[in-house]
Each structure stands twice: as structure tokens, then as C-alpha cells.
Amino acid sequence: MQQKHEFDVAPLPSHTTWWLWIPMLVAIGAAVAAISMDSHTPPPVAAWLVVPFVLLVGIVLTLALRRRQIALDNRTLLVRATFYSKTLPVEAIDVDKARVLSLEEHTDLAPMLKTNGFSLPGFKAGHFRLRNLGKAFCLVTDRTRVLTLPLRDGGMVLLSPARPADLLARLRELAAPTPHR
Template identity: 50%
Template structure:
């Protein structure tokens, strides 16, 4: 079976405001303070104009990382890529009998509790997290209302927001049934 791309749920349109809003605010504060103090808002010193250049470049890089997210499924594994993180999960490592689709509003116990190495904004999580029970989780969550929770045999879990989580779960179960038994 060739790898097929699995569409992800679209994140909220305002997600990037949580990234760009604070940066633009920080960029504007010092020049405004200088202006109200009767001084020129920007001088020739790098300390004056450097942040006006560096912060938007860093934020643009983070925006590009935010836009990198995809799921691919082949006959043996699920490949997840998001922001600066990626993971390949063999279907045989999944405990599909315990997998479920959840809404964090209705089931807050499944919500990641602590970011250990990840990228997080309201409504978007990518990377490595600790779950409320202390276990590890790898997340690519773009919609808190449709999250596919895939427990793994090693005690960790994978949390994803595909456009159609139930269809992905059924496809994973179908592929697991076709795997050769060891």
C-alpha cells in the first residue's frame, strides 16, 4: 500500500495571532516610549533597531514551522510531522482496542498537562508533552474537539487531530488486522 496523506483538522484562524500579537506589541513598545519621551524612536545603534528586525525574522521562522504539519499512513506505520518534530509509529505498537476519539471539553482528563519539548499556542499543540497521569505523549492537536488518542504498548500515547478521526481509527484497525502475526 503506498503512503496516503491524512488531512488534519484546520486550526483556528486566530492561532497565529497568539504568535504575532505579542511580538508586534513588544516591537512597538520601545519606540513609543522613546517618542513620548521626546527622543527619536529609532537611532543608529543596533540595540535600537535590532529588535525591529530580529524579532519579526524569528517569528516568521516560527510561523513557517507552525505551517509544517502532516500525517501519512502506509501499511505498517503512521508518520507524523509537525513544526520541529516528527515521529513514526508502527501500527503494531498501537493499542487500538483502547484508542478513542475525545473532545477535551467533555473529557479534560485526556488533555496534555505539561509541555516538555513542544510548540504550543491556544488550540494548537505539537511535540512532546506529559499527560495528566504522568505518561508521555506526542501531540499534533489542531482542534480540541476531535482528538484521536492512540495509546502505545510502551505506555505512552499519540494524540492527533485528523479531519475525520473515526475514519482514521477504523483504517488503523483494518491495517492492524492485515499485519502478519509474529
């Protein structure tokens, strides 16, 4: 019986968090400016709740951005990406067609339309339609080294492990038929 083995996820680009926080800070600044405008009546108390609410949303999204995991538990691939998770038995993956490639070169496999996911420049997590209109579950933090895992049901999983070849080798090892004794 095997134990759970985790694979490091490729780090996020340094600018990704800024794409989350700059709009939050602009919203806070706009709210404070609107509240403090010269007026004959004081702003309602609810107006002051905008600032802590936006801060809370930013904190929750920042914490979600940190939830990234790729693991193999026995013969099951576990992927956790922000608010989303995917659990697949190795048998559901067409390992013979799995590849490590660059989405910069293979643009037909790039996530294009978010159907239920979390997306920032340099980061895609959750369910997406690809440029080729296929469906994919994504945890992409590095577009230059993506492990593409075609599923036997027609879907796909796109992952950015720090060492994609190691994960692919382990999946191929698990998918290989075992000799009977």
C-alpha cells in the same frame, strides 16, 4: 505493497495565529518606542536589529505552525507537527484501546505540561505531560475530536485529523491479522 496515504489535519482555530503575532507586534512596538525615546545619545545600531529579529522569529514560527501532517506509509504512522516528528510502526499502537473523543469531556487526557513542544491556545504540537501525568506526543488542533492512540510502551499519541474515524479505521485494518494463504 502500499503507498503513502495522507490524512488531512483539522484546521487551526482562526485565533491561533493572533496569539502568536500580537506579542510579536507588542515587542516590536516596545522596541521602536524605546529606540525613539528622546535621548542625547543615538541608540546603538544593535538596538535597531531588534525589529527585524522579532519579525524573523515571527515568520519562522508562522511557517512552523503550517507544518502539520499525518500520514500512513506502508505500516508506519508518520506525524509532523511544527518542529517535531513522530514515526511509529502500526504494531507499536494498541489499536484496540484507540478512541476518538473530546478533550473537553475527557480532561484527564488533555495536554497540560509542555516538556518539549509548541503550544498556543487551540494548538498543541510536540511532547507533553497529560493531566493524568502520562506522556504524549501531540498534534492537536481541535480539542472536540481527538484520536487517542495508546502505545504499547505506555505512551500516547493525540492527533486531530479532519476525519479521525477514517484514520482509526485504517489503523485497525492494518493491525488486523492477515490470513495465510
